[in-house]
Amino acid sequence: MKSKSKKSLKIGLPKETSNDERRLSLTPGGVSILTANGHEVFVEKNAGIDAHFSDHEYQEAGAEISYSAEELFSNSEMIVKVAPPTKTELNWMQPNQILLSALHLGHTTHEFMDTLVEKGVCAIGYEFLKAEDGEFPIVRMMHEITGSMSVQIAAHYLENSSDGQGIMLGGISGIPPATVAILGAGITGEYAARTALGYGAQVFVMDNDLAMLRHLENALDRRIITATANHQYLSTALGFADVVIGAAMTEGERAPCWVTDPMVRAMKPGSVIVDTVIDQGGCVSTSEPTTHSNPVFKKHDVIHFCVPNIPSNVARTATYALNNVIVPYLIELGDAGGIHDCLYRNTALRNGVYTYKKYLTKKALSDQFEMPFRDIEALIASQI
Template identity: 60%
Template structure:
């Protein structure tokens, strides 16, 4: 009886659709997955919650968790051990025992020294802090590098990016509510009005995922919400989703200036995929804002939307300029470390299970478009054109590499 063929990748440039013969028998492979402690002081998340470790272990995989990896997200070593994880003290021991490393931030220079030949590394890449030396290190070791920012499902969704942006939008409003309080140097007003007292005005620049979730949260507080964007379709979609409970306008200089002069809170959520965020708020506009108003620039990890913004830290999260409070932490989801860890776990565990079911990373990339899109280093080649352009390095098309079996 003939074994039916599995349809593989469709490769561009006129090549015919590839087919791969299905192989008879079980392909499942037990993975040895490492979850290291994040070494950055600004990173409080961990890549997998204990519930994710439990799911992986119950599917036949081994999970090694470094001591205190989940401490800042309020997960104890005991919880990981009870979930079936093996707790290890040193990073070197973890890296040497595992074929797949999953972490939140990209490896530091010290962590790169622990990487092993032909490991799989799944983490954020943080384009702003990436260096050609880091990429060459991965290529020299034959690492398969899969970046959170690049994982894109077949429907075009960036699942990890979307999750983090939902958190950022909600948090931006929660943070602004706190900084409006008198004790924080704010205007001394509530976001939502009370009987006889009107609500605060929240101006959101950007109608993407961050802007949508900021608007949802601000409406929940009872605020008056204005959303500005230069994409009319995006504004129309947001109005529809939010039952026309928001005011929308095009993000022209005149509209922005007018809105900011009356704003209690401004949330910067304007972004361009793969590019620096556009600067939509000038210093002169900030000078005309009410004293004690709050700017939360949620796009600091991409450069920021406001001319007066500058990166801040969790230990010193805000500063005042021209009488306006600025909150500009580039890594906002880390401040809701437990929620963000659960969100990461929900997305990552299915991908890890797919890698195990495929048996090899080559087979996993062949089968799954999300993992394939997420890969930026494979078989000693850079596979993202955007990175190659950024650093003047050669690259190879990931689909051609997989199809050719090079």
């Protein structure tokens, strides 16, 4: 991938400071591709430590190690990180800097938006990056990880050492496997189903979108049992489920609450609920957000795992996943010779922008925060 870019970008990779965030956006391999293309990359000291990437590996790849975050922000034209900038980091951001990070819609404040707009930062959100095929590449990757991980987590909490029922997910000859009920047939639900089948569990998937259930049945060769997510089927499935994976969600909206208190009360003692949509409010009424350091609680004798940021616990895998999506965009940004031309050419990045040239460019955000809005297409066309 050696093609000298038209414009050399100064890219900064700060260490994540928010609780429980262990991922980065670029691996040393990604950095070496960027430096081969003539870009400069600054990595804050120990930024990769939780994902087991050393400063030495980043240096070998051509990055410069920054010993202070403030210095890194002042040296970079573009900041690439996972969590949204903290208050302190926002203060360090400079006019016309480019920010590429998640936005975490549920926790965004008016003040945060105001600061980005006033400073004239061009902010691109991972949640909004939407490719021409209609897919959200970063959201999809994280959902794949979350779905697979949710079953791995549930298997662990079914064991005696975790105060579970003391059963194996897969069963063995002469002993039937555990039953896994998955709520939602989206990407998270699909990857949870694939992993649960791999373990040898009996898998039920429930959703109200018949087309998605049909797609999943075909994709998994009819090895799952599907049902509409109505009260009767949900109550029955939860009554005999050993594991419930909550993955019911609507993109950009609060998760629908499908599981009521009485349904949880009727579950087997020692069974496990993993609510993967807790960052969108959760789809189980008894769910409350937990943390990686204190991940579970018991209610009605059912173990609840409700950590909002599951991929962060497999930081190395998740960093590779982010890197694979982000590096091509950064190369394209350099090749375009600047952010304006790049947004003009690149649909995914253009879809990702939520503040540009001192305007909010997402209608939903301008409604939410009652701030003026300009369409990104109009801003680019008018060469502002």
